[in-house]
Amino acid sequence: MDTLYTERCLGCHGLSGRGDGPIAAGLPVPTPDFRETVQRKSTSRIRRIIAEGQGIMPAYHPALRPPEISDMVQMVRFLSREGRDISWWEKYDTLVVAHCSVPWEVALGFDEPSEEKKP
């Protein structure tokens, strides 16, 4: 997932999603800072932006498959938290996959678990 972000997004969005990637300065419009823009967007909205593009941001559908776009959504959500960058993802991902059976969305705390239905 971090590789996908590194290859496709980092150039503009930067290591920590602040919009300070190596080509961002050459763009005619500022690249959004995930910390300011992602929190208030729904997952479906983020998915649509990644798939269909927005402004000069590429549209990743049909280049990427839906699961890959889902991975991008997760990474964007992850980076929208203060103080995170993609190097953190590798740490989390290793532990979550290797040692935990907890869904990573819950472990990372950016997607509220659904409420349990009372019998």
Added chain:
Amino acid sequence: MSLSAILIFCVANAGLLFAATVHFEHQKLERREVHIPIQDFSLTDQSNQIFKFQSFKGKLLLVDFAYTTCPDVCPLMTVAMRSVQDELKAAERNLVHLIMVTTDPEVDSPAVLASFAKRYRVDLSNWSFLTGAESSLAKVWKNFGVGVKRKARGLVDHTPLTAIIDQKGVMRFAYYGTAPDPKMVLRDMRTLVSQR
């Protein structure tokens, strides 16, 4: 202690380190005066219409090679092309045609190119976005001296070329690397127009 905090603690103690080694090496722009005749070709534009290079002889062409999902120099190249288009005077618009030739025909269908053009808000009256069969495109890439290497679906390494083709179909200026300065391109184009 929250699960997130536990995870952070575990990670810190495990000493797992990961350094993102990202290397975006933007080539320094190189401008060359050249004299390379371009062979005739036919491709398909963003409206699914046949584009014949021969039909545009007599016009000055500004051509770049890019692809829609490029995360590197292509957005900068397209923005530079757009700036050139914006700066053209009304009288120049009929003398100049802009062309983007895709380096990723696997993804860049006419519909994808049309959507790309719309997002960049380009004026399609004198700008064509071209795709086609890879075999047809390969001949065009080769003729322009553009190397193309597919890395993954929607991810392609290619020579970042922007070029000016004169009214006789000869490449006269080639700009390699990150987007050329639109003012420099306009100056070179106007030099060719005045030489006509």
